[in-house]
Amino acid sequence: MLGIGVLGCGRIGAMHAANIAAHPRAHVAAVYDINPAAAQAVSDETGAPVMASAAEVFTSPDVDAVLIATATDTHADLLEQAIAAGKPVLCEKPIDLSLARVDRCAAAIAHTTLPVQIGFVRRFDPGHRAVFEAVRDGTIGELHQLIITSRDPGFPPEAYLEKSGGILRDMTIHDFDMARYILGQEPTRVFAVGSRLIAPNLMNALDDEDTITVVMTTASGKQAILINSREATYGYDQRVEAFGSLGMAVSENRRPHHMVLSGSTFTDHAAPLLNFFIERYREAFDAEIDAFVDAVENGSPVGVSYNDGRQALVLAEAALKSLQDGRIVDVSEIG
Template identity: 50%
Template sequence: MKKINIAVLGCGRIGQMHARNVALHEMTSLACVYDINEEFANKVASELGVFAVTDDSEIFSNANIDAILIASPTDTHIEFIEKSVAANKPVLCEKPVDLNINKVNECAERLKNNSVPIQLGFNRRFDPGHLAAKNSLLNGEIGDLHQCIITSRDPGIPSWEYLKVAGGQFRDMTIHDFDLARFMLGEEPTRLFAISNALIEPKIKTELNDSDTLMVIMETASGKQCNIINSRSATYGYDQRVELFGSKGMVISDNRKAHEVKKYSTEFVEKKEPYLNFFIERYQEAYMNEITAFVEAIVNKTSPTVDFEDGRKALVLAETAIKSIASGKMETIN
């Protein structure tokens, strides 16, 4: 099979990782990289043996580039999605689509007749453990799903610079869990209640009107329940678990360590490795698997399994949670 030649836009934290993954993946080749910071782009390009472009139009007009991976800041996503579609190049875009739901709705309207594949970077759907939990549910092993509990705690609070522009915890962080909840529940939540606070860094509340610690409960039309638990800082590491509880049993996709060796001494027993530190290590296979899914959608001419509309719906849940915080009430999801 001919490899899909992909250009990566944005060479920051996640863009560098995606560029390496695209270069390593057996179904893809890295065409080139682009970053408005030429130094960043040149560094990644020379490491991976590709060229860096200095103007994004060189990418969209290049007939040798089959597809685009957008890993630039969130406020550039809509522009680059629309440029990719106009150039007839399938696109894998990092989450979220945008921080502004009106802009996302307007973009959805402009793209309503689009047939170019747009995949959203909700990588957690592709984590082997989370997928095994979902497959166990689909195989009937836990009977009818009653409750889904998603715990997602980061190992440490991000920088103040990051928090100022991130768009708030619900849109920046919980967005992953809203998507995972929809994926696991298999139906749309219809009502939602949220609580949030800044228990780690009070300035996040007083100066940014944001939170670092939150919980969401949601219910679907058929009565399935979901609880999302988020913290920006867990002292023991990156805490990523999904629990599905059903009429016949329960399945848990648990935290991961580098290995399962237990150590014993005069000071301790059963001491284990720490959890894989953060998203790039913890979800390494998931990021590779999302590229596989992207290529399969392109080659088989099928819709991506997680698409623009999933990105839009996750943002609608984030907006509803923000509304629930303001009203102090359970809110209906429109």
């Protein structure tokens, strides 16, 4: 049983802790949060001891690996400390909102052979993964166009938006990663348009967008199209369409149940989509822990590497520059 120390006991950290507790080959070995009550709540659920500091987690002999789910601006520091303490790390995305900080962290941990996995959980979704496999194994031939639709079910709180780093770094970043995962090659050019349609006043105040389309191309001409909205009334809209020379693979939306209704004015009326990511990506969150446990125990490759975390941020930066300058941006301009 791999003992995992959980750093950060907010909504996502608590969910990870519960998943680890239920995992057949892992258990929660320690919990920490700057808010002791949050740590205590997770301790009550999992039986894991509350620690007084992250440092205490890193030095605990019961802790074989750590999961970092703290505030974004602490990720890189904690990641460096964990590696320094010899602990494998599963770190929530993003590594940091600053590419410079991400690169300093990369330098600081460059020597390590310990597993470092970044939390792009969607790679582990069974449907999205089946698309990935249909591309990789040639089922759809050569990939030509990749369309990723990602719309949140409800507008986020203002407090969240103020610290998110903007829609490209907080929301589209999942789609940048998904695009890289399925393309199997790096986008080289990025074009983005953003609109302020849902909450224009707030978006103006924050200089952010609530509705995004990004088009990326690779050197060989593959096209990736990312379609985002902060608010879809019908639920959490999460689709991936891969179109290739031999066919098409589509990961479709999911609902909480499969009852459909017909009446005098309609047929096959289904439930709203699963809402929200904890429900929609439940199996994926489990599989993410699985992959991390495998990496630590068996030395198998982590599902999502540090560099994957970096490159998604590079694309977000390129898209932001495209938005700001109103032009196509070469990814090489960013880093």
